[in-house]
Structures are given as C-alpha cells and as structure tokens.
Amino acid sequence: MDSNWTMYPRIGLRSPNLTNTTVNLQESFEIDLEDTNWILTSSFIIFTMQTGFGMLESGCVSIKNEANIMMKNLADISLGGLTYWIFGYGMSFGEGTYSNPFIGVGDFLPDPPVGDALMGPVFASFLFQLSFATTATTIVSGAMAERCNFKAYCLFSLLNTVVYCVPAGWVWGSHGFLNKLGAVDIAGSGPVHLIGGASAFASALMLGPRLGRYAHGIAPLPMGNPVNAVMGTFVLWWGWLAFNSGSTYGVSGAKWQYAARAAVMTMMGSFGGGCFGLLFTLIKNKGKAEVMELINSVLGSLVSITAGCFLYRAWESLLIGFIGAAIASGTSPLFDMMGVDDPVGASAVHGACGLWGVIAVGLFADNPIPMETTNGRSGLFKGGGWYLLGVQTLTGVCLMTWGILVTISLLWFIDKIMPIRMDPYTELMGADITEHRIRHGQVGISRAVSALRPYHRSNSIERMPTVGMNTGHGYIVDKLNEAKKKKAIYPMFTNKAFINDHEPSTTYSNQGFLHKRPGNTDNNPHKTLDSMVHDINDATLKNKEVSNVMIPEGIKGKRYKDLSAKQLEELGRISANQDRFRYRFHEDDYKRDVERATSSNIRWLD
Template sequence: MVKNAVDVIFGGLTFWAFGYAFAFGEDGNAFCGWGHFFVNANEDNIGWVYSKFFFQASFATTATTIVSGSMAERTKLEAYIVFSMVNTFIFCLPAHWVWASNGWLRNMGVVDIAGAGPVHIVGGVTGLVATMMLKPRHNRFVTPEKVTVMGSPTNAILGMFMLWWGWLGFNCGSTFGISGVKWVLAARSAVSTVTASVAGGSMGLMMSYVIKQRRFDISYMINGVLGSLVGITANCAIAEPWEGLLIGIVGALITNLSVELISKLKIDDPVGCVGTHACSGVWSLLSAGLVTKPDNLSEAMQLHNVRQGLFHGGDFYQLGIQTLAALVIIVWTIVNAFFWLKLIDLAIGIRVPLKEELLGADIVEHAVGGVIYSKKARKIVYSPDIDSAPSPGESDQGDTEINKAMQRSRRHSLGVRIGKCRYKSTNDPTKSKKNIKMRTRFSKLYQRPKHDINQNGDVSREATHEDIYSIHGNMCLRTNSSLAAYINDEVTFTNDGVTPDTDVKLDVGKGHNSVLQHRNGFSHSPRNKIITYL
C-alpha cells in the first residue's frame, strides 16, 4: 500500500512537472508534446488544461501502480520511489501518440478510448521486465505452496469492487464531456463496461469450476473481472453491449490462462498483473479492430481515419493499425523499462537483501508495530561446537518450551531493556573474561519457517551443525520448528574462538514468566530482560 501511495505522490509530481507537457503539450510534434510544463496555462485555456491534467494524472499514476504488484515483497522502497518518477516518461510518450491531436498513431486511425495501450500495456510490460530483473522471491518455485496462498480473500474481493466501480469513472470520463452527443458515449461506455465485466466474472468462475474440479476459486473470478475490464478499455464508447459480452469473455479467458502460463514459466508475478494488464491490454487494442464503426458517435470523439471493423463488414486496415500500436508500445516499454530499471539497479540496487526479504518490508522499511530494525552489524560470538552454541531447539523439550512460550504471548512480543553476558576463551587462555552490555529499544518475536544459514550467510535447506547460523542485523535462535528473529541484534555462531558461559534468558510477553531452554537447563527472567550473546 505504501508503494501505491508513492505512485501518486511522486508520480503525480513528475506528471505535473514534465509528464503533461510531453503527453499533451501543444507545441510538440507527432512523436512528443512540448509546452505547459508545470501545467502552465493562460486565461484562454486554463479550464481545458487543468481539467485534462487532473483526469490524465490518474492514468499516469495507474500505469505505475500496475507495476508495483509485479515488484511486490522484494523491492527496495528507495529504488521504487525513483522508479515511480521516471516511469512517468515511459507513459507520457505513448499517451501522446494515441491521444494528442497530432499524435502519429491517432492520425493513422488508432482507437484507444481509455488507455489500453498507454496505461495497461505500458504498466503490464514494465511489470514483466521488472519481475524478470528482480528474479523470483526466495523459495518461490522451490516450495510454491507456501507463498501462493491468498493472504486475505475478503480484502482481495473488496479491492476488486473498488477497481470495478472506479473503472466506470475511467471509461465514462474518457469521453471528456456530456455536451452534444457525448452523454450518449458516456452512457454506452457504462453499459459496455458493465456487460464486459459481468461476462468476465462468469467466465472466471466457470474456468475455476472446470480446472479446480468443481471448486470456485475466487482468484479466477477476480482475474476474470479485471481482465474483462481491461479488455473493454480501448473500445468502451464504441462497442455495443453484446460486443462487450464477447470482449469480456475473451479477456477473462486470456487473463486466467496467462497467469497460469507465467507461473509455469517460473516468472514470479505475485498478483498476476502481467496477464491481467499486458495480455488483456493487447486483446483490448486488437478487439477495437473488430468492433469499430465510424458512426456519428465516434465522430463526436474526433477519431481520425477510423474504418469499419471486421465485425461490421470492414477490411483488415483497422485491425492492422491496432496491431501496430500494440507492437510499438510493447517495444517502447521494454527498451525504456529495462534501461531505467538497470540504471537504478546499478546506482542503488532494486532488490532487498535476503535477510530483509525474509523479515518483510513492514519491519525493515516501515517499522510497523514500533519495531526498529538495525542494518548495522554488531558483535560476533564464536563457539567451538554446536553443543556450546545457544541454540535452544536442539531437543524436543526445547522446541516444546519455545512453542508454549509463543502461545502464552498473544502479541508474540519481547519487552527488552538491558542485558549483560560473559564469555571466556577456550582456545586462547590469555584472553580474559569480558562483560558486554546491550541496549535495545523494542523487539518483536516472529515465527518464521525454518531456514538454515550456510557459511556464506545464504539461506539453504542443507546446512549442517558446523555452518554459521545467523542473519546479519538480527539475532536468530535456530530451532527445529521456527526461526525466531529478534530485531536490532546480531549473533553469529561459528566453530572457532570462545565459549559462552551464561544461559540465554528470555521473557516472552508482559506478565508472563515464560521459559526457553538452553543446553544448561531453564532460565527465567521475570523483569522483561533479555540476556544474550553479543
């Protein structure tokens, strides 16, 4: 959600500064607009310029918001902020080609009422480039069943409804007015959008019933509705209601099949935006070549050189123009998306480190729940063997106590004040005992799937007892059942150096005298103190 807000904040800023000028500036040429930088207008055109900027800014930011779904769960927020600003440039030139009065595609007769090309193809193809550059999330295609489960079906359906009704505003508003016969265009846009979406939702449920063996998977329904909405975008004001039904059915079919195909190709698209927007966006442009007709209503939108579509007795000219527009926008987007994302990656990096991906952006970047994450490494503690390392999960009893402690703490939180530990050298008798103090403002206990960390600091499933058990920037207790991450601390256990001579003491949850087991037995801490090895 933060990335969606970033799209509006920074994407809106750049669209105000130069995006509107490149897209709709009146002093440009067929390739690029020029003029009205910073939405500068005079008394003669202030109403038209301001209203058009207000409406088109929503399209510009939507083209970037689409990409955020493909980059989810593994992208640095700093890199995404920069990307949201430069993606305005990727959007605004195709917008000029298709919508500006002197745009070269518009003058050739292309039909794209509400942004199938500049918005959905640009967003979907950029998302494809981004997710391929980022590569899949950790273990995404090793244990896919653990990461593909929908987090909140209720929220997903709620989001579908919000997009559904917002789409009516997009499509109807793209007629730009109600004067003359434009109100008829707006009404037709509303009806064709509704018929396409209900047909798409029905197709999605039927596909789920067949593919999922008589089960109704809501993801198929959601993809069907959204894919059909994208499908009707290019021709919403021209298509008849029955044509909207056909377009919606095909759009839902393309979206759901594309999402499955992309997953089988091991391209990690977390929310299916490539299939929904890129593939259905191409279908939307192509379908306009089937249903267009140069009647008096299309003339009201000042469409140039539009010919009859194939469904109305026309030749292949209109379909050819629509195909050309789709190909040109795809090539433009691939080249520019790769260039800008690669430049950002070389400058600041676009993917978060593995340890931060496992913890999640809520903790690492947003400090949700008051958790403060420190990226700076601290001490390193050595242990000559696994028996001396503070790993409380080496026995079944230890795992039982850890699980009990977690269950007793409803919030799974640790109130941390100050702790001390002592260690002594076993390999070098000349080294003396030392006391080390640690201070932490707040820590939180998170249950994670079990991960072993190998000697390179990478997570793997085949680490041995002789390997390093650490995630830099965090203290980790290795157990047979979970990975407990204690924010702001780091402890690394290797096979050389010193032996701890103090037990680990943890108190889980306020008011609880909970216990975790160490090799020397149980340790209690009734004062919300954590004593650990640093």
C-alpha cells in the same frame, strides 16, 4: 447529425479573453461547463482506484508485506504525480515548437493564471490525465511485490512517468504518429494497461522470482488476505466506470449518450468475464471456486473492454470480456512456467488483456456518429476493412515493445545507483519490518530471526512493537502476570472488587472526566483496574529484590538460535510486550555476535 455538435463545438470556450490565453488550444480543451464538471467528477472517482489496487495487491501478498505494498501506492501518487506535472503532461500533450511525432514538447508545469480563458479546461484535463498516469504506474507495483527495495522503488516511481507519458502521446496527443495513423483507444487499454502490464512483465523478469516461489511447482502461493483482494476488486470495478465513461471528455452535444453507453458496455464486458471466471474455476478445481482466478477474470474483462468501451454492442461487449478473461486465465500460468513471478497477475491481466483490448477495436468497432473517435472507420467485422485492424495491431506492438525495453533499461539504471532487489535475509523477514518498522504477529518473524541469527545481527527486531497490539493494555496484562508469579511473597491485591460489587477502598489515579463522575457505577471495572495498577506499582513492591523477568529454567542461559520451536513459542508469549525484557535476555548474544562478525561484511538490519 446533432446540430449543437456541429455548430457549437467549442461553446464553453467562447470568451473575450480567449485570444489572450497562455495555453495552446488542444482538442482536449474543447469542453464547456458541463463537460468540466463531468471530467472532474470522473477524475475524483478514478483516484479511488488507488485504494482498489492497494487492497488487491496487499491481499495477494503475505501479511508481512502488506503495508509495504500500500506504501508503494502512496509513492506512486506522490512521486509519479509530481513528475507528471513537471514534464509528463507536456511529453504527452505538449504542442510546442519542438513537438514531433515521437514526443510532445511544451506545456510543462501547467499552471494557467487567473483570468485565462482556458484555466478551467486545462486544470480539468490535467487532473483527468494525471489519474490515468498514476494508475499506469501503480500496476507495476504488484508485480514487484515482496522482493523490491522500497527506496529503489521510490526512484523507479519518480522516473516511471517516462514509460507511460511518451506512448500516451503517440495515441492521444495531436502530435503522435499512431494518432495520425488513426489509432483508437478511448480509455487506455493500450497506453495505460498494456504499458503497465508490459512494464510489470519486465519488472518481474528483472527482479527474478521470490525466494522459494517455485520450490514446489508453479502453483500460486497462499494469499495474505483474500477478503481484501475481493474488496479491492469491487473498488476497481467502481472506478472503471468513471475510467471509461469519463473518457468521453464530457456530456455536451452527443457525448452524454456515449458516456452512458460506455458505462453499460463496461458492465456487460465484466459480466462476460465474471461468467467465464466462474465456469473456469469451478471446472478446473472440480467444484471449488478459487478467489484469485475469479478476480483476474473480472479484471481481465474490464481491461479488454476499455479501448472501445462505447464502440461495441452489448453482445459484442460480453464476447470481448469473455475472451479477455480467458486470456488472463491462460497467460498467468504461462508466465509462471517462464519463471516470471507476478504475485498479483498484472502481466497477464493488464499486459495480455490490454493487447487484446487494442486489437478488439479493429475487429468490432462501430463508427460513433456524430463523434469522430474512429475518424469515420469501422472494425473488420463491421465492414470497415483491414486498415483499422492493422493500425490497432501496430499500436499494440509499439506499446508493448516500448513498455518492456524502457522498463528494463530504467531498472538497470536504478540498480547501478542502489540495489533494486532485497537482500535474501531482508526478504525472508518481510518488507514491513525491514523497511517500515512494522512487526506483524504470527507471520513467521520469530522463526526467521532464529534461522538468520548465525548470518546477521540486529537488536532492532526485538525492540519493535507488534503491529495491532495495544501496548497500554499489554503493560497492564504483563504487570498482572508478574504479580501472579509473586503471589507467594506478596498478597495479590488489597481490594476485593472482583469479589464484592462495591467501590474499591484504595486510592487510585485516573484522568478522565467521565471516569471520575460520582455515581457512575458503570465505571467500577475501570476503577478496579486502576486500583490493581496502583497496588502492583506500590512502593513496597518495587523496593523488594524480586526479579522483573521470569524465565523458565529450560530457556534461561540459552542462545536464541539454540532454542527449540516450542521454547521459541514460549519465549515469544512471555516477552510479547516486554521490550526491556527481550533486550536484557539477548544483550550478551548481541555482543558475541558483534565479536564473531567484526571482520565480516554483514549488513545491519537497522
């Protein structure tokens, strides 16, 4: 046994001010300077998993909802992080007088003052646990994608801290009843992933499937951006290394050896999951590899290895990851058959694989001497008997039951305050445009507007700019197109810059120093455009009574809902960046819509 480990277990906390500390000395705070450095670095890396989840989830949903899912990830950190500081950390690790086996009480709003001997350890511990808490909340956002009211989700994110923090205290808090029974979970297969997956399952069950999700069977809907989803998987893979190896809570004593082992076993488990995923998707799809099937296999293996990341040998980690990937691949279509629409597969990947990860400790775990992680016990296959397996199974059942029941209760409560499910027309339009005023091009918005025109009214849609468009460039292009239509009345341009390679002779306005530098011939194209704009906006042109809106005869005078698909496409091309044009064209339609629906209960989009 390592002498440093036994003789100096709290060497970093030996300080004259130790007796004056305002924070109770918890096991989590038995860390020295090196440990604190390791914990903080791991916490920073774990926070990058928010990027990974955001990219994965936005890549799995349709383009018209990708910004919405990223906004939900922002809300998870901001709102969930705030409540975790206020009461979440204390509920998990509080050691006050009223703490009990069910919930911790005390150490709320942690903020030790300068001079406190535990200031560094407390802040490091809080930040590390905070990164776990926000991750557990983010798991749920993917299961609610494309149909959840954003404002209701913000309220859910604010309160979801309770769903995670209470069971985290059962497993990791010194007061927790599962901790006292000897439950083992190093990095959160249970408190983070099983809770997150169970909550995701309950959320998808409560919200119901997306409109038309199962109209053509249970085959998954097309992904919005497969490349983003794969990139998000790589970011999560990177963050998982810190998630698992950082859970040794330092590198002092013998901990550095197990930190290294945790990192390697994490990779071994993911190798097993990746190999299964490749075999599964190639066999299932007759030589074609589906992106989402491979992603879920890798993530399922990472979830599975997390609970016992430094308790296994290499071949055991491979096997556990392989089985985890198989569970993820099998349960995902099973949930779809049950009508549980989970766009990202969080229920299967985090829920089912999290349960397997907890139970796997009871089967394969070694006793990590000299650390007391397993309280001297080993798994069933290592000659440790049935006790650890029984405790781990009980842990999985308790966490899963809590996650489902409390999430259902929380969503029911929120729905009484504000509808948590989007209105049908809002869902068809997409959350980006209805919740965040972001209009994507070529994603079916125009078709949705046309189809929904008889049932709701709004002039805000046409006034929104299409995301990704440079409106300055659009303005120039539109002016050039207008000038072409007026060519029969007015000369096209007064300068010949496109024909003769010389400086344009007409005056023009420009604002940049480089743009005006004498002798900079590379700017001739810029000057040409400036000259064109000057010509197009010339007073002689503006004073003429020429219509600024050129509408084809087949479209002019028709209502929006009466246009054919080809005419809608033509109108969309003409009016892509002419907000004033769209408003004029549809103004009478809006007035008639208002008169038609004055007495009906129809919500405005805006």
